[in-house]
Amino acid sequence: MSEKAGVVEGWVSNVKTVGKITFIEVIDDLSISPVTVVVKRDSVDAETWSKASSMKIGSAVRVEGVFPDIIVSRKGRELQAKAITVLSEPIELPPIDLTGKTPASFDLYVDFRYLALRLPRFRAVFIARAKLVEFTREFFAKNGFLEVHTPKLVGAGAEGGATLFTVDYFGQKAYLSQSPQLYKQMLMCGVPRVFEITPYFRAEKFSTPRHLNESWGLDVEMGFIEDEEDVMKVLEEFIGASINYLRMEVGDMLKTVGLSLIDPPSSIPRITYSEIIDILNSIGYNIQWGEDLDTQAEKSLGEYLSAKGTPIYFITKYPWDAKPFYIMREGDNLSKSFDLDIKGIEVASGGQREHRYHELVQNLKAKGLSLEEFSFYIKAFMYGMPPHGGFGLGLDRLLMTFLGLSNIREVVLFPRDRFRLIP
Amino acid sequence: MSEKAGVVEGWVSNVKTVGKITFIEVIDDLSISPVTVVVKRDSVDAETWSKASSMKIGSAVRVEGVFPDIIVSRKGRELQAKAITVLSEPIELPPIDLTGKTPASFDLYVDFRYLALRLPRFRAVFIARAKLVEFTREFFAKNGFLEVHTPKLVGAGAEGGATLFTVDYFGQKAYLSQSPQLYKQMLMCGVPRVFEITPYFRAEKFSTPRHLNESWGLDVEMGFIEDEEDVMKVLEEFIGASINYLRMEVGDMLKTVGLSLIDPPSSIPRITYSEIIDILNSIGYNIQWGEDLDTQAEKSLGEYLSAKGTPIYFITKYPWDAKPFYIMREGDNLSKSFDLDIKGIEVASGGQREHRYHELVQNLKAKGLSLEEFSFYIKAFMYGMPPHGGFGLGLDRLLMTFLGLSNIREVVLFPRDRFRLIP
Numbered sequence: 001m002s003e004k005a006g007v008v009e010g011w012v013s014n015v016k017t018v019g020k021i022t023f024i025e026v027i028d029d030l031s032i033s034p035v036t037v038v039v040k041r042d043s044v045d046a047e048t049w050s051k052a053s054s055m056k057i058g059s060a061v062r063v064e065g066v067f068p069d070i071i072v073s074r075k076g077r078e079l080q081a082k083a084i085t086v087l088s089e090p091i092e093l094p095p096i097d098l099t100g101k102t103p104a105s106f107d108l109y110v111d112f113r114y115l116a117l118r119l120p121r122f123r124a125v126f127i128a129r130a131k132l133v134e135f136t137r138e139f140f141a142k143n144g145f146l147e148v149h150t151p152k153l154v155g156a157g158a159e160g161g162a163t164l165f166t167v168d169y170f171g172q173k174a175y176l177s178q179s180p181q182l183y184k185q186m187l188m189c190g191v192p193r194v195f196e197i198t199p200y201f202r203a204e205k206f207s208t209p210r211h212l213n214e215s216w217g218l219d220v221e222m223g224f225i226e227d228e229e230d231v232m233k234v235l236e237e238f239i240g241a242s243i244n245y246l247r248m249e250v251g252d253m254l255k256t257v258g259l260s261l262i263d264p265p266s267s268i269p270r271i272t273y274s275e276i277i278d279i280l281n282s283i284g285y286n287i288q289w290g291e292d293l294d295t296q297a298e299k300s301l302g303e304y305l306s307a308k309g310t311p312i313y314f315i316t317k318y319p320w321d322a323k324p325f326y327i328m329r330e331g332d333n334l335s336k337s338f339d340l341d342i343k344g345i346e347v348a349s350g351g352q353r354e355h356r357y358h359e360l361v362q363n364l365k366a367k368g369l370s371l372e373e374f375s376f377y378i379k380a381f382m383y384g385m386p387p388h389g390g391f392g393l394g395l396d397r398l399l400m401t402f403l404g405l406s407n408i409r410e411v412v413l414f415p416r417d418r419f420r421l422i423p
Numbered sequence: 424m425s426e427k428a429g430v431v432e433g434w435v436s437n438v439k440t441v442g443k444i445t446f447i448e449v450i451d452d453l454s455i456s457p458v459t460v461v462v463k464r465d466s467v468d469a470e471t472w473s474k475a476s477s478m479k480i481g482s483a484v485r486v487e488g489v490f491p492d493i494i495v496s497r498k499g500r501e502l503q504a505k506a507i508t509v510l511s512e513p514i515e516l517p518p519i520d521l522t523g524k525t526p527a528s529f530d531l532y533v534d535f536r537y538l539a540l541r542l543p544r545f546r547a548v549f550i551a552r553a554k555l556v557e558f559t560r561e562f563f564a565k566n567g568f569l570e571v572h573t574p575k576l577v578g579a580g581a582e583g584g585a586t587l588f589t590v591d592y593f594g595q596k597a598y599l600s601q602s603p604q605l606y607k608q609m610l611m612c613g614v615p616r617v618f619e620i621t622p623y624f625r626a627e628k629f630s631t632p633r634h635l636n637e638s639w640g641l642d643v644e645m646g647f648i649e650d651e652e653d654v655m656k657v658l659e660e661f662i663g664a665s666i667n668y669l670r671m672e673v674g675d676m677l678k679t680v681g682l683s684l685i686d687p688p689s690s691i692p693r694i695t696y697s698e699i700i701d702i703l704n705s706i707g708y709n710i711q712w713g714e715d716l717d718t719q720a721e722k723s724l725g726e727y728l729s730a731k732g733t734p735i736y737f738i739t740k741y742p743w744d745a746k747p748f749y750i751m752r753e754g755d756n757l758s759k760s761f762d763l764d765i766k767g768i769e770v771a772s773g774g775q776r777e778h779r780y781h782e783l784v785q786n787l788k789a790k791g792l793s794l795e796e797f798s799f800y801i802k803a804f805m806y807g808m809p810p811h812g813g814f815g816l817g818l819d820r821l822l823m824t825f826l827g828l829s830n831i832r833e834v835v836l837f838p839r840d841r842f843r844l845i846p
Contacts, residue, residue: 009647010615011807029615030569060809062647087647090806091780114803117613126614130570137560146453147553149639151837152575152622153588155845165576167588167599169636170628170841176590176599183837186846190540191549192433192452199575199622205593213592216572224432224485224510357514376846380537383513384434386483414574414606418593422578423609423799 003066008035008079009087011118014099015055022052024081026061030127032120032253037063038072039081051084058090058098058115106407111423113413121257128250129399129411133197135245136218136395139238140195145220148194150183152176152201156373165203165213176201179392184221185326185353186380188388193222197395205418208295209407210345210397214416220350221390228336228352231389232270232314235340235348239312240264243402254403262342262402265312270338271305272317279304290319302344315339325367326360328352328389336389342401350391357381426489431458431502432510434541435482437522438475445475447504449484453550455543455676460486461495462504474507481513481521481538529830534846536836544680551673552822552834556620558668559641559818562661563618568643571617573606575599575624579796588626588636599624602815607644608749608776609803611811616645620818628841631718632830633768633820637839643773644813651751651759651775654812655693655737658763658771662735663687666825677826685765685825688735693761694728695740702727713742725767738762748790749783751775751812759812765824773814780804 010028017023020041025034039052055061062085071078095112096104100119109116116122141147154177157164164175180196187194196219203213225231243264246254251261271279277287280297283304287297305313320327320335328336328351337351354360360381364371371378399411409415414423433451440446443464448457462475478484485508494501518535519527523542532539539545564570577600580587587598603619610617619642626636648654666687669677674684694702700710703720706727710720728736743750743758751759751774760774777783783804787797794801822834832838837846 009809011613011809030567058807060647060807087809088778088807092805094806112802112806114609114611114613115806117610123614126571127569130564133570133572134560134564137557141553141557144453146550147556148549148836149556149622151637151839153624153637153839153844165590165592167590169588169844170626172844174844183846186537187540187836188537190434190537191546199572201576203593214574214576224483355511379535382515383517383535383538384481384483384511386432386434386510413571413610416574416576421576421592421595421597423606 003068006065006067006079008037008063008065010035010061011098012055012057012059012061013118015052015057017053022049022055024052024055024061024063026063027118027123030123032123032127032256033076035077035079036072037065037079037081037084039084044081044083048081048084051086052081055086056089058094059086060088061086106409110409110415110420113423121259124250124253124257124259125399125403125405125411126413128246128254128403129395131246131249132242132399132402133216133395135242136197136238139241140220143193143234145193145195145222146191148184148187148196149198150177150180150187150196152199154182156182156377163202163204165201176203178202179217180219181324181326181392182374182377184219184390185388186377188221188223188353188355189380189383189385192224195220200392200394209409210400212396212408212412212415212417215394215396215408215412218393218395219390220393221388223386223388225352225387225389228316228338228350228389231350231352231391232268232316232338235350235391235393236265236268239268239340240266242398246402259403259405262311262404268312268314268340269310270314270316273315273319273334274317276301276315290321292322298341298346299344302341306343311343313341315341323351325363325369326353328354329359329363338391340391340393342398343404345397345401347397347401348391348393350389352387352389355381355385355387357385426491429488429490429502431460431486431488433458433484434521435478435480435484436541438478438480440476445472445478447475447478447484447486449486450541450546453546455546455550455679456499458500458502459495460488460502460504460507462507467504467506471504471507474509475504478507478509479512481517482509483511484509529832533832533838533843536846544682547673547676547680547682548822548826548828548834549836551669551677551826552818554669554672555665555822555825556639556818558665559620559661562664563641563643566616566657568616568618568645569614571607571610571619572621573600573603573610573619575622577605579605579800586625586627588624599626601625602640603642604747604749604815605797605800607642607813608811609800611644611646611776611778612803612806612808615647616643618643623815623817632832633823635819635831635835635838635840638817638819638831638835641816641818642813643816644811646809646811648775648810648812651739651761651773651812654773654775654814655691655739655761658773658814658816659688659691662691662763663689665821669825682826682828685734685827691735691737691763692733693737693739696738696742697740699724699738713744715745721764721769722767725764729766734766736764738764746774748786748792749776751777752782752786761814763814763816765821766827768820768824770820770824771814771816773812775810775812778804778808778810780808
């Protein structure tokens with residue numbers, strides 16, 4: 001006999017009594033397949049049988065028993081119950097069907113996220129998210145980047161004040177950081193490579209499935225570069241490696257819940273902004289050089305390039321006028337910038353930065369920004385600031401595009417938009 | 424010949440010309456010992472010699488050369504220069520001595536953190552900090568905890584509104600989260616174990632070396648526990664393992680800069696609040712049962728227990744009145760709570776939570792809190808919330824106490840207190 005005594009703790013997702021046997025499905029651990037607890041009336045005492053046959057779906061239970069050699073139920077794991085403890089019972093009918101048979105509305109799955117997490121599909125997505133975050137850290141730490149934490153309460157925003165939440169900071173006006181941009185650049189005057197995993201805050205009145213007012217991102221900055229190509233190489237390697245890691249770690253789990261990962265790219269093409277304009281104009285758009293791409297144009301571009309086998313691509317050399325002050329110019333009108341897009345959705349944005357003090361001051365002035373407000377930042381460019389570059393990447397957006405999901409709210413536990421501050 | 428061609432990129436921390444040789448110390452990578460670049464007048468062209476002998480301390484440079492077989496300089500690594508590129512020069516005298524010989528004021532090292540990071544002591548501290556954060560994630564991920572990110576913009580605070588920063592959220596009043604407490608507990612109704620590494624925000628007017636208004640913490644919550652002892656065991660193991668990890672990874676580096684790690688405890692004693700009061704009253708205090716411990720009392724206790732060989736200890740079973748509403752009661756007056764203190768400084772606080780709906784509602788009322796404001800939270804206790812517990816831990820404080828530093832600002836790159844919002 002190789003039967004092993006064991007304990008299962010988790011939530012009841014289904015109960016069925018067939019004659020003298022009750023089958024209780026229990027979601028335990030961080031797995032997406034339930035354990036089937038088998039309770040035989042002839043093998044347990046009357047109290048245990050009564051608990052089993054009157055078990056409420058949604059209850060938190062602890063079951064002691066044995067893992068049998070031969071499995072009766074169709075779903076992977078099985079425990080023959082000896083004793084059952086009901087730890088907690090629903091005191092009203094759960095607002096979403098915990099057996100997973102009847103789907104609920106999108107909003108109910110957000111409002112009751114903790115209940116949704118008992119269902120395989122939601123559980124799988126948030127396990128994948130944790131794995132992506134884990135891999136991100138390991139990748140950059142292994143590549144010699146120092147993990148840092150920069151302030152979220154700041155006196156100046158990287159792109160001016162218009163899109164910042166304001167905070168009353170002991171009578172002073174403070175902002176919530178929309179990115180570590182200024183701080184990670186200042187650090188380039190003291191350490192060669194940094195990264196940060198951090199919440200971003202942005203006070204814009206978005207109404208799209210790809211924007212939130214609070215989300216988590218990865219910021220990377222590296223010194224002593226030749227140009228922005230050095231940065232793109234690191235990002236390119238990260239993208240491929242992270243898809244491969246997720247495939248290995250959670251590929252099967254995702255498949256079980258009907259989700260599939262994007263294919264890892266063998267390489268990511270660099271397409272210039274000018275080429276992008278030509279492509280768009282060749283498929284019916286009429287965009288002047290220098291104009292920003294709107295959501296519809298981005299989407300069409302994504303469809304066009306995906307159809308050509310290129311769902312992941314860099315857009316390089318934007319007009320400098322379309323980029324923030326800290327991006328280095330290339331010639332008179334261009335910039336050493338890039339965006340990384342996946343199927344028409346921008347997931348990262350970066351470039352080489354202007355590291356030369358006088359040129360940086362000129363750039364600030366050209367964008368109409370206050371030298372006074374940014375004085376703490378430009379000071380860092382006076383003491384041997386090396387050439388550097390980096391990028392900011394939306395981790396939520398990255399996972400959303402990796403999984404082909406259409407709404408960023410599917411990968412954020414408690415999303416924040418202007419209509420949703422609770423829960 | 425085993426000489427190898429190589430490149431060194433970094434910042435010049437010292438220059439000395441002795442006859443026909445110039446020695447340039449360069450801080451590169453994430454190491455704390457500089458590379459000595461040796462420039463021989465007879466081996467390089469006139470331009471390179473001129474660059475070398477007029478090199479400004481603080482410059483960012485790239486040096487091509489060879490790593491020789493036989494090393495002349497006293498400090499570890501050496502490169503024989505062939506060509507030097509000055510990437511960036513200080514355009515004014517750096518405000519702190521970059522050779523490290525003349526110490527600057529505490530505030531200057533904060534104001535110019537990026538320059539301080541070129542000095543071994545500061546560099547070592549922030550490398551240790553990154554290692555601690557890295558280990559923290561690995562430890563909890565390996566132990567089956569799901570990494571989560573909960574919102575920082577919230578509609579209600581875990582401990583009422585008095586100590587929260589307020590944010591104008593599209594015309595609604597929002598708060599900056601002081602901890603993930605409410606969210607990590609809600610998640611206990613859907614996943615068995617979670618952790619989060621996150622900024623904390625607290626709007627109190629602190630004036631101490633151990634408080635900041637923004638800091639980073641670790642939040643852990645685990646379901647299906649027997650009682651708070653299950654939580655303390657995990658925390659105890661984490662503390663020992665993290666000290667051992669730091670010792671292995673950065674012990675030597677810390678020693679080089681005159682810092683030493685606290686010894687890992689073989690076990691961490693549990694001392695009840697009542698016992699603590701007795702100890703304090705036996706050494707000259709006059710504290711009534713039920714009173715909070717002030718900073719001075721905590722400090723004396725730390726000294727007393729450290730002298731007895733116990734610098735790290737749990738304080739358990741506080742009066743319920745001294746703890747937040749979500750802590751489970753023990754009997755009429757006590758609570759299933761614990762603090763973890765290191766040498767008189769509280770680094771973590773936790774306990775078993777009240778998971779029973781009706782008792783939780785009673786607790787909220789007893790603390791005078793609004794059921795309406797917390798309704799989104801208490802809802803999670805209606806659908807099979809298992810017994811659970813957890814803790815919040817200040818990562819900055821943990822590193823500070825591990826290293827025996829006296830000011831939390833030494834382990835935070837850009838600290839935030841009410842006098843410091845910039846840089």
